Amino acid sequence: MELIQIDGLIAITTQEPDTFKLEWLSNLFQSRNFWTAISIITLVALLKYYSSTRKSLLFLQPGDRDYIKKNNHQTLTISAISVLISFSVPLWLNLPISKESTGAQILQSLLTVSGGLVLLLTFMENRRKNDIDELKNLDESIQKLHTNRHERNTKSIELMFSSNTPAAVSAAYSLCNIADEWVNESKNSENEDKFNSHKEAQSIINVLCTYIREYGKEQENKPKERIYNELVCKTILEELSNRLNTLNKGYSHWNGYNINLKGATLIFPVELKNIKDTNSIDISECTFKDDLIITIAVDKNDDTDSNETEPRVLSLEGCIFNSSVSIVGNLGAEISKINLQNTHFKEKSRLEISRFSFENSASPSIYIHGTQPHETVFSYLSNAYIVVGMEYQERIAGNYEEKLDYQEIPGNIKISDCPDVSFKISDRHLVSGEVHVDCKHRYLKMFDVTDCIMNGKITIDAKKIGEIKLQESYVYHGLNVACKEEIQLIHGPDSVFLFDGLPNILQVEHSLISNTKSNVEITANSIISINLNGAYFYTPFKISNEDNTIKIKNLSFFKTVFYTLVNIDKNTEIEKGNFKFCSVYDKKTQKYYNFNPQKTPNIQELVPRQEITTRAKKIADTISAIALAFGLTSK
The missing domain is CATH 1.20.58 (Methane Monooxygenase Hydroxylase; Chain G, domain 1)
Known part of the structure; x- marks a missing residue:
């Protein structure tokens, strides 16, 4: 028997020590x-x-x-x-x-x-x-691939500025194709790669736009040695237009890239078709020697799931136009504003804006001022608020003591088939041409002319009319208003309506006056309010409706003077009227008589009105001075 110790354990065994350790380990592993x-x-x-x-x-x-x-x-x-x-x-x-x-x-x-x-x-x-x-x-x-593109890019830019026209044109095409490669790569990339590809494409587009701008400067300055080529400039502009055209499937689309042509001078016709992103295109302060055609695409944002989109604005501010300008929406494209402020149209130029749907806004959706075109046409514009001429507050610039001169609008203005349209001519303007509103099946929200001289005839034809304002204005060749349904308001206090532009009709034969086309005629089923207080009529005035009785809730002729024929339909029902100091001038007796339309044709008591005679002479002198200043002629 032997006493042994293994790992702190004391055991008594009769076996040998080595034999015991092996047996213990064997038991442990099992x-x-x-x-x-x-x-x-x-x-x-x-x-x-x-x-x-x-x-x-x-x-x-x-x-x-x-x-x-x-x-x-x-x-x-x-x-x-x-x-x-x-x-x-x-x-x-x-x-x-x-x-x-x-x-x-x-x-x-x-x-x-x-x-x-x-x-x-x-x-x-x-x-x-x-x-x-x-x-x-x-x-x-x-x-x-990127290295190869950069090398091609550098070489193409060098060739584009060479005197060899075919090589320069080919280089312009090559640059556009290289930009396409970057654009396509950006669409198929994410995060940093997407940003870098977009940046590379934008840098090439900047080079192309710079060429167009510098070409225009060279045309203006005319140096001895020309660097820029007209054919190259045309090629670049055509390629830009192709890539901005959303309906052209043969090219990469550059919508969303900045196209900066600001201040360029273009001596050839320019056509930009089916543009979607108008906010990224800057063509302000450009000079267009030939025709300009811009077509706006229907869609304004690729992200159809997004409820918040940036308002689409087309700005032509500060541009000079030597020929016609046409801005057209494709299938009633939506847009927030068309800016034509401080634009200058040369003689016989024409402006046409058509087929747009505008967002309802208190600010003008079409604002044009500067040197006006010879003819302006607005057609098929929904919810448009059109302002022609610089606003009085902008012109006066805080100096209310200074009296502003009249600014001329030389041509005709036509508004055709525009539903829910509002039209305004800013204060202190002289319109040499005619103004024609043809919205027979539409609602005309507002027609506003205040403190203006209207040398041409005003014709308004609409299904329903909200407001017609002709306050403190001179109307030289008549006003014709035709409304199938209701007119809410006609507001023309202190305005002067002339017979063919003449301030004095005392020597004009009666037959000429009765058959004139420069009369004032209002036709409607019903009118809520007419306010012609203080107005002077030197031309025949008529309110009529051949089919039905006219209902007028409120008719006010306070201090209104009629110098010639007045014809208010006998079937007219006037609910409330104010005819205090309203007068009719009798050429035979050369006196003024009180006039009450509710009691027409009977003329009330004879009351001479010397103060009105004095005022009438003053108005005639003012009209003659204005006509002399602006070179207006009458029949």
């Missing part, structure tokens, strides 16, 4: 608890190592040597964990692993799954390595 503990410790260690390896991969780039090494370690770790779990599960469940036992079957199944997992991980790792190689190759090819 213990399930021992192997369970070992498997758990190993599993925890492997999981911890996997976690640390995974974190380190986050700070490495795919393809780096350390990244590949760490990733291989990660794959091996996952494989080891799978095999370890396969052997540990029977131990943890205290199942025997002898042949054909339940534990052996579970072990075999788990080993099969683990083997498949290892094979899958190996396949995925190989696939990932192949992808990395492909990405490397793709990056290298993209880099070579």
Whole structure:
């Protein structure tokens, strides 16, 4: 018998010491608890190592040597964990692993799954390595492609400024094609690559726009040695137009890129078709020697799911036009504003704006002032608020003590088939031509002319009319208003209506006056309010409706003077009237008589009105002075 100590344990044995140690270790290795503990410790260690390896991969780039090494370690770790779990599960469940036992079957199944997992991980790792190689190759090819584009770009710019016209034109086409490549790449890229491609395309577009602008400056200054070529400039402009045309599927679309042509001088016709993004095109302060045609596309934003879109504005501010200008919306395109402020139209120029739908706004949707065109046409404009002539507040610039001169609007103005339109001629303007509003089947919201001289005839024809304002204005050749339904308001206090532009009709034959086309005639079914207080009529005045009785809720002729024929239909029903100091002048007696339309044709008591005679002479003198100043002639 011998007393021995192993790992702090004291045992009494009759065996030899070496024999006892081997037997103890054999028992230990056959213990399930021992192997369970070992498997758990190993599993925890492997999981911890996997976690640390995974974190380190986050700070490495795919393809780096350390990244590949760490990733291989990660794959091996996952494989080891799978095999370890396969052997540990029977131990943890205290199942025997002898042949054909339940534990052996579970072990075999788990080993099969683990083997498949290892094979899958190996396949995925190989696939990932192949992808990395492909990405490397793709990056290298993209880099070579970009380098090639930059070289072509530089060479094309040099050729575009050469004196060889065919080579210069070819270079312009080449630059446009290179820009297309960048644009297409930007559409198919994300994040930083998208931004860089967009930036490269924009830089080429800037070069093309600069060529057009500098060509215009050269035309103005006319140096001895010319650098810029007209044919190249035409080519660039045509290519720009093709790429801004949303309906042209043969080109890349440059909508969304800044097109800066500000201040350019263009001596040939310009046509921009189906433009979508008007906000990114700057053609302000340009000089157009020939015709300009702009067509606006229907869609204003590619993002149809977005409820918030930037208001679409077309600005031609400060432009000079030597010929006709046509701005047309494609199928009633929506737009917020067309800006024609401080524009200058040369003689016999024409402006046409048609087929747009405007957003309801208190500010003008079409604002034009400067040197006006010889003829202006507005047609098929929905919800438009049109202002012609600079607003009084802008002209006066805070100096209300200074009296402004009349600014001339030389041509005719026509408004045709515009639903819910409002039209205004700003204060202190002289309109030499006719104003014709033809909206027979539409609603005319407002017609506003205040403190103006209207040398041509005013004709308004609409289904329904909101307001007609002719305050403190001179109307030389008549006013005809035809409304199928109701007129809400006619407001013309202190206005003067002349007979063919004449301030004095005392010597004119009666037959000429009765047959004149410069009369004032109002036709409607009903009128809510007419205010002609203080107005002077030197031409026949008529209110009529051949088919029905006219109903007027409020008719006011306070201090109104009629110098010739007055014809208010006998079927007119006037609900409320104010005819105090309203007078009719009798040529025979050369006296003024009180006039009450509600009691027409009977003229009330004879009352001479000397003060009115004095005022009438003053008005005649004022009209003569204005006519002399502006060279207006009458029949």
